[in-house]
Amino acid sequence: MQTVNWPFSPGRQIHIARAEGAYLITDDGRRILDAAGGAIVVNVGHGRQRVADKVMEATRDYSYVVPPWITPSRAAMSAVLCEHWLPANLQRIHCTSGGSEANESAIKMALQFHSARGDAGRTRILSRSLSYHGTTMKTTAVSGHQARKKGLTGALEGAPSVATPYPLRCPLGSHHPDTGEYYARLLEETILAEGAETIAAFLAEPITGSSGGAIVPPDDYWPRVREICDRYGILLILDEVMTGFGRTGTPFGYQHWPIEPDILVGGKGLAGGYAPLGGVFATENVGATLDSAGMSVMFHTFGGHPAACAAAAEVLMIMVEENLVERSADQGAKLHARLNETFRDHPHVAEVRGRGLLAAIEIVEDRSDLTCFSPDADLTNRVVAAALRKGVFFYGGGTGDVRDIVCMGPPFTIGETEIDLMCEVLLESVNEAI
Ligand SMILES: Cc1ncc(COP(=O)(O)O)c(C=O)c1O
Incomplete structure (x- = not known):
């Protein structure tokens, strides 16, 4: 893969060649579900002519x-x-x-x-x-x-x-x-x-x-x-x-x-x-x-x-x-329901929260007293990286002091298949990172 002088600080380079609907497509043809809509930006989906x-x-x-x-x-x-x-x-x-x-x-x-x-x-x-x-x-x-x-x-x-x-x-x-x-x-x-x-x-x-x-x-x-x-x-x-x-x-x-x-x-x-x-x-x-x-x-x-x-x-x-605000509310309700189902009894997920198609989970070391994992565990970044390897892009949240938070903000056009994929991959990635 070609090395490009980008971004400012060296890190893993991800080359996106194009995007369509809710998916980003890498230059080697891999499809990544854009579950964060970039930086929680993309609402009508990619590729609208x-x-x-x-x-x-x-x-x-x-x-x-x-x-x-x-x-x-x-x-x-x-x-x-x-x-x-x-x-x-x-x-x-x-x-x-x-x-x-x-x-x-x-x-x-x-x-x-x-x-x-x-x-x-x-x-x-x-x-x-x-x-x-x-x-x-x-x-x-x-x-x-x-x-x-x-x-x-x-x-x-x-x-x-x-x-x-x-x-x-x-x-x-x-x-x-x-x-x-x-x-x-x-x-x-x-x-x-x-x-x-x-x-x-x-x-x-x-x-x-x-x-x-x-x-x-x-x-x-x-x-x-x-x-x-x-x-x-x-x-x-x-x-x-x-x-x-x-x-x-x-x-x-x-x-x-x-x-x-x-x-x-x-x-x-x-x-x-x-x-x-x-x-x-x-x-x-x-x-x-x-x-x-x-x-x-x-x-x-x-x-x-x-x-x-x-x-x-x-x-x-x-x-x-396309009544996409209503769709954000409807698909958001489905996403929250699926996330709650997925993480309700998870020992390290303190809560699922948000409204519409803005959602997040908060990961803790101990759910009974809400103790966080140490910052050295770098847990948010490891969850996001694990998910990316599995083909879903989530957005890391938190401020350093407040952690570990994974945010979601997909395009309003997503369907149930994408909602299922987000929840499955998020669960696997949280477990893998922990
Ligand atoms: C709530 C909020 N305000 C302001 C900003 C800054 O916007 P920009 O990055 O477009 O300058 C952001 C960006 O993430 C944001 O989430």
Whole structure:
């Protein structure tokens, strides 16, 4: 096999020649089930000719146009977003080229919002202990992900943080009935201790992505959080880079609860992996407040690139036409049922969790007291490697401190054969690695 100077750090090289449906095909013809949809990105499946055609047209007809100007692809994407995806109150759209830039832009919007209202003391972003928001210095600083801060901590700004709900490991007891209230109260106490008047926004993932492994909070948590943010004048930014655009069986993850954010952040599934794209969707209140002070969020040169918007418009329409959000909910329910059946009595799987087609298992050394395997066991990586040898790609999760987590996020088009294959291979791989 040809050796290529890729990636940055030497490691095992996997050569993918093409992909179709839910499968990646290596250059020697092996088929790998893409049970993680790449980095939990691919929603409509690989190889959609109509998406490729639209990207080709955009590239041919207008290649690059500065982000604030309108192209047919930007108009098409904006129309489909407003008509089919975004709630009426979140239709101010700012596009970037990925999730990190989108979170960075959302943070800047929140800071500018308060500044525009003459409340310039609100300069801090409150985030959560177990989270991931991106690779820029600010999004790294506000992420609760120790492994991704290695070698950077001295240069990262300190950021106020509060515990992420973790029902399995709630200090009151595993899945204690007061878990939601417990974590909501911690939020309020943290805001008061840090000084509410210094906090611009609370930034969080509605369902924790790969850092925690598809952790779903109790049902009373998010309504209480919304109430607390409102009480203290703090904007709520929901990072739906992983959970957005149907991944959890609703258009956006927050829609499992009766709340709405002030700023919603998307990426990954927005263009289904066909092009790099992130999106920030703000309320009219946020947008109009920035306008009134002559403020705007600076664009990234490649933000909302015409070809990326063309891909997104088509991917979002495919999901509407093929009812893929409902399919994510239905196939997700089947996946969770099969995973639960497979691992219910497994001595080393503490729980199966997630919603829709975002799922994870947490592996422990001792299920009775939830002790983790030592980091030296490198268990997550060994499970993922074993599965890959058997032809299924899973996504390793966790933060180093929080481990060992294997995440799943397949295309919404998967069938029962693929669900069965995922569960069989995952069980064999966990057993083999342990
Ligand atoms: C919840 C969440 N936010 C932000 C990001 C960063 O997005 P990107 O890698 O596109 O910059 C990710 C990426 O995994 C994510 O899962």
